[in-house]
Amino acid sequence: MPSVIRSPRTEQAYGKLKWEILQNHLPPGFQASEPEFALRLGMSRTPVREALLHLEADGLIEMKPRHGARVTPLSWNDMRDIYEILTTLEPEAAAAVAELKPDQKTLKPLSDATDGMEKALAKNDLDNWAAADDRFHRGLLRLQNNRRLTDFVTRLLDQSHRARMITLRMRNRPTQSTEDHRIILRHIENGEAGKAREMYRRHRERAASELLTLLQNYRLTAL
Amino acid sequence: MPSVIRSPRTEQAYGKLKWEILQNHLPPGFQASEPEFALRLGMSRTPVREALLHLEADGLIEMKPRHGARVTPLSWNDMRDIYEILTTLEPEAAAAVAELKPDQKTLKPLSDATDGMEKALAKNDLDNWAAADDRFHRGLLRLQNNRRLTDFVTRLLDQSHRARMITLRMRNRPTQSTEDHRIILRHIENGEAGKAREMYRRHRERAASELLTLLQNYRLTAL
DNA sequence: GCATGCATTAATGCATACATTAATTCGAAT
DNA sequence: ATTCGAATTAATGTATGCATTAATGCATGC
Structure with missing residues (x-):
């Protein structure tokens, strides 16, 4: 439960800060003291x-004893670690969903997301493409029943979100x-867990290698 | 970074509470308000x-709006979810360590732990057996280089610790x-990543099935 | 007797004040 | 000029008090 906060102010602060970090509005490495953040947010x-x-x-934040809180910088090594775990866990999630033999209605979020990707791709609308891609990955997670898995992978997706956005326009x-997504979806529809797993793994391996290469070539990250 | 806290009091409270929960001193389901915990711990x-x-x-704790904080109850479904993830992630960690072709010195924590398990088993000393087992699993994690993986799996091991302790004396x-541990260690020593992964997976599958069966048969958990 | 609603009670949410501690700056001495 | 050290500054750690809000119990009416 990464986001289980209930109190208005805390929730507001959490939501606003998270949003601004993920949008690169608060850029990686941005640093401020607690009082400064409090002032910014208009609360104590x-x-x-x-x-x-x-x-x-x-x-998403690193708190260093006397230096304030800073927005976690982008790090090549972090991205490698994150994608390594995603490459292991997401395929298992896909397989688990396939095992459930879900009906078309259950899979609607995934087919919608896939449609969205294809349409956005046809229009060369990268922003909507990325948003649909994101919906697919998160939607798939929600369809499997292991809450801890959902929460952890969601955190990893959040942690790698900025890197994906930055490299979005550098990719081919x-x-x-x-296409990968369409195929994965078909395997899931057919209840073919093994194929879904394997396809998802290859999808993630490719994505990881692309992302890491781009980050490296363009010296976009620390470390 | 599950335990990255630095302030004396907070750290003290965290450490003491965690200890007492893991020792079942604060039993699953134990519930108290913040002021009560504060009083117990002698701080604000x-x-x-x-x-x-x-x-x-x-x-390890669940905070419910107006009902105070309670020690997370043992839940069969939680244990199933946890072991499902462990069965996926720990084998990958073992494989990653094997890939590193570590020397004997690096592997000393693991061989020590394995020795400890065998000795404790010979003496029928279950407590020390469990402690050595724990050292093996955590030691292996520390040898691979993905910090996030270490932290997450460590959390899962903590979350399942109480269930393991409770069932310890019900097992054969x-x-x-x-023996599994000895074999896994040998595969790692030989740098055989695939074999280490596969053996670890079977080890975890067996452990999961044993634990879940015991919990079910003895109605030890909620849900 | 039961349900509804109000009053009471107590916990949490939040703000603030104070204590502690570390970084930094400035000055003095070498 | 450089280094050491003390004083200043400012941030974090902690305590506390107040406001808010929800749960509980009681009373009242049906």
Whole structure:
């Protein structure tokens, strides 16, 4: 439960900060003290501090003793680690969903997302393509029943979101990636767990290698 | 970074509470308000609350709006979910370590743990057996280089610790399990990633099935 | 007797004040 | 000029108090 916060202020602070971080509005490496964040957000330190601690647990903020809280910088090694885990866990999630033999209605979020990717690709609308891609991955997770898996992978997706956005316009047209999704969806529809797993793994391996190469070539990250 | 806390009080509260939960000193389902915990720990609500939030992120505490914080009850479904993920991730960790072709010195923590398991088994000393088993699993994790993987799996091991302790004396003599470790260690020593992965997977599958059966037969958990 | 609603009670959410501690700056001495 | 050290500054850690809000119990009416 990465986002299970209930109190208005804390929730507000958490939501706003997370949003601004993921949008690169608060850029990687941005640093400020608790009082500064509190001032920015128009509330006292208490809820802000709580939100910052949550974001630290999410891996989006790093709190260093006397240097304030800083937005986690993009790191090549972090991205490698994250994609390594995604490459292991997401295929298992896909297989688990396939095992459930879900009906078309259950799979609607996934087919919608896949449609969205194809349409956006046809229009060369990268932003909508990325959004649909994201919906697919998160939608798939939600269809399997292991809550901890959902939460953890969701956190990893959040942690790697900025890197994906930054590299979005450096990639070639994501034709292959879009096709991958269609095929994975078909395997899931057919209840073929093994094929879904294997296809998802290859999808993630390709995505990882692409992303890491881009980050490296363009010196976009620390480390 | 499950335990990255630095302030004396918060750290103290976190450490003490975590310890007492894992020792079943604060039993599953135990519930108290923040002021009560604060009183128990001899400090104000602030650091206690922070510690409780950390423990909630660790999955050991659940905070319900007006009902105080309660020690997460043991749940069969949670254990199933946890072991499902462990069965996926730990074998990958073992394979990753094998790939590193570590020397004997690096592997000393693992061989020590394995020795400890065998010795404890010979003496029928279940407590030390379990402790050595735990050292093996955590030691292996530390040898691979993906920090996020280490932290997440460590959390899962913590979350399942109480269930393991409770079922410890209901199991048959853990002969098979001890042998598994020896074999896994050998595969790692030989740098045979595939074999290490496969053996670890079978080890975890067996462990999961044993644990879940015991919990079910003895109605030890909620749900 | 039961249900509804209000009052009471207590916990949490949040703000603030104070204590502690570390970084930084400035000055003095070598 | 450089280095050491003390004083200042500012951030974090912690305590506390107040506001808010939900749960509980009681009373009242049906």
